[in-house]
Amino acid sequence: MELNKLEFLLKKYEEGNSSLEEENQLRTYFASEEIPIHLRSYKMIFAYSSNEKNRIYPGKIKLASKKAQFIFIGIAASILLAIGIFGWQNNSRKEIPQYNVGSIEDPHEAYQKTKEALQLVAQVFNAGREDLEYLNEFNKTKNKFIKNQ
DSSP, X not given: OOHHHHHHHHHHHHHTOOOHHHHHHHHHHHHSSOOOGGGHXXXXXXXXXXXXXXXXXXXXXXXXXXXXXXXXXXXXXXXXXXXXXXXXHHHHHSOOOOOOOOOOOOHHHHHHHHHHHHHHHHHHHHHHHHHHHHHHHHHHHHHHHHHHO
């Protein structure tokens, strides 16, 4: 087999695109003694696959039944459900402490704090609106090109 065809088949083999016939050609080629030095590592690969193809497992393979798997899954789900219910009941019995969350009694002070908070929100929205100006400019330019085509 010529070297270019051999390298092409090896490339297809490495990518997983070779057919069984092409793999058999490679296997028979690498079984021969005349192999270029830079391709000798492939000889071990194809020799291994040839040897292992004829190997037979002497024991019997025992597969676990699906019924046993479902039983274990059901038991595990029941345990998790029981733990979840127990934990939820214990947490619901605890009394949640009431904290002072910063309520303001003075109406004028409450108005000032609300005004400050709304000004902060407005600043964030205005910063976002400035970014939209760039988007409008982009859309204008895009529409010019779309109309011209």
